[in-house]
Amino acid sequence: MKRSELIFNIVSIVVDSAMLFFAASAAYFLRYRTVNSFPQYPIQFDLSYPSFLRNFLVALPIVLAFLAINGLYNLKSTRRFWPMIIRVAAVVSAGLMVFVAAYFFDPQIFPSRLIVLLTWVLSILLVGLGRTVLLLTERTLLRRGIGQHKLVLIRGAKGDYGLEAQIKKQTRLGYKIIAILDGRDDAALVHNLERIDNADGIDEILQADVDLTPSANEDLVRFTHDHGILFQYVPDIIESQRTNITATDVAGIPIIELRNTPLQGWGKVVKRVMDITLSFLGLLLLSPLIVLIAIAIRIDSPGRVLYVQQRFGQGRPFKFYKFRSMFQELSVGEEYGGSKAENMRQELWKVNARHGPFLKVRNDPRVTRLGRVLRATKLDELPQLLNVLRGEMSLVGPRAHVIEEVELYREKYRRQFTIKPGLTGLTQIAQAREPDLPFEEEIRLNTFYIENWSFALDLKIILNTLLVLFSRAEKKAYY
Structure with missing residues (x-):
């Protein structure tokens, strides 16, 4: 999801909430405050406006959840006017019906049945109006080239089924074709895509050559996975790829999207909200322990409290923080042990206890006494909460x-x-239970997580991490 789309989706939530608020408030004042607007039937239970607003705040998340579940915060599915308006009317109605079914017979919440009818009608009208304004705004921005997806189109001997013409004609689709490649030259496809991505940056690839060989298709899928690019294709290809598939269309032509991970889109937003919330609370609640560990490190061995190193994640390097658990003169890095530490590290590769490109040494001689305790309890990783935040x-x-x-x-x-990268994960849990975890198994676990991410899976991993940390079972580890 592009940043502009994320902002637009957040604005959509705000606009929907505002329109629902105006609809409910208008219904209240029309019934209670407007003279001669409606026949003044007696009202058995009066309801103050603040009390009415409290009831509205119960209904609001229900309606917003229905809108989200039905894809109305997915810009691609809301770019056609009448289908969008019909879906808004149906979903708003369904959300309000759930609320009404739960509370309709409570006179404190529904002292006047007319309010229910007015809220329903006005909600459809005002939410539809808000969505219309948003749609017109989006189309204006797209015509000016703002928020467009940079698309590479691949076509073959049978052409592209009119996709190029439709994409250029219908700017509301949100695409800008930055290159058209010939699928018949499949040997050069990935090389050309690398060149285009380095020069312009690719958001999506649309593969319309149904005759492209399976090996070339798999090369394309691998390329999009490695570069975080959305992959779309005309059906009946890439039969071996079954995960994270979504059906869509471009100008009425059926298209299949092959997502790299569920973390694209709203999944990314949900995960980030959880990261910010839990890392902030963790730093706040664990601050006394963090201070005590820092003091203990200074007492145990001379040198810096934190070990800062360049690590790699999400396609770029970043400064990675952890409590220093090795002797400073044996820690890799110019500001730590320098060439001496690097030479020792190279020697330790000869006794690497783990197959693969990652160094793991049993009873590592570089680790301090306190460092062994910190590593065994994973307390050396507490500063990574700052990386998460x-x-x-x-x-x-x-x-x-x-x-x-x-x-x-x-x-x-x-x-x-x-x-x-994560502070914990499937691989980290597996290695805590089986220090000699094969490298290929780590890759398999990471791939499973990328393809099957969910909020529930994250919670399960966090709970399992806590169980591993507090387990009294003896663990063979590389300390």
Whole structure:
């Protein structure tokens, strides 16, 4: 999801909320305050406006949830006027019906049945009006080139089914074609895409060559996974790819979207809200413990309290924080042990206890006495809550690896770097239980997480992490 789309979706929520508020308030004042507007039937229970607003705040999240569940905060599904208006009317009606069904016979909430009818009619009219204004605003911005998706179109001997003409004609679709590639030259496809992405940045690839070979299609899928690009294709291709598939259309032509991860779109927003909330609370509640650990590190061995290192995640390096658990003169980095530490690290590669490009040494001689305790309890990772709060990491995700190790990665494993690394994750839990976890198993777990992310999965991983940390079972680990 582009930043402009995210902002527009947030604005849509605000506008919908405002329109529902105006509709409910207008219904209240029409019934209670406007003289001769309606026949003045006796009202058995009077209701103050503040009390009415409290009831409105109960109904509001129900209606907004219905709008979200039915895809009305997905810009692609709201760009055609009449289908959008019909869906808004149906979904608003359904949301209000759920609220009414739960509270209709409570006279304190519904002292006047006329308010229910007025709120329903006015909500459809005002939410529809708000959505119309938003749609016209979006179309104006798209015509001016603001918020357009940079699209690469791939076509073959059978052409592109008129996609190029329709995309250029219908600016409301939100695409800007930055390149058209010939699928018949499949050997050069990925190379050309690399060049275009480096020069202009690609948001989406639309594969319209149904005759493209399976191997070329898989190369395209791998490329989009590695670069975090949305992949769309005309049906009946890439039969081996079944995860995160969504059906859509471009100008009435059926298209299949193959998402890299559910973390694209609103999933990313939900995950970020959880990260900010829990990392802030964690830093606040654990601040006394953090201070005590810092003091203990200074007493245990001379040197800095924090170990700061360049790590790699989501396609870019960032400063990674953790409590120093090694002797400073043996810690890698110019500001720490320098060449001496690097030479020792190279020697330790000879006794690497784990297959793969990542260094793991049993009974690592560089680790201090306190460092072994901090590593065993994972307390050395508490400063990473700051990385999470800053948006460089997530609470849950693949492990953050050092840049030198990433360079050793084979090309097909780059996919795990398309999302933020995590303080904990499936791999971290598995390694706590099985320190000799094979490298290929780590990749499999990370790939599963990327393809199957959900809010519930994150919560389950966090709870399992706590169980592992507080388990008294003896663990063989690399301390």
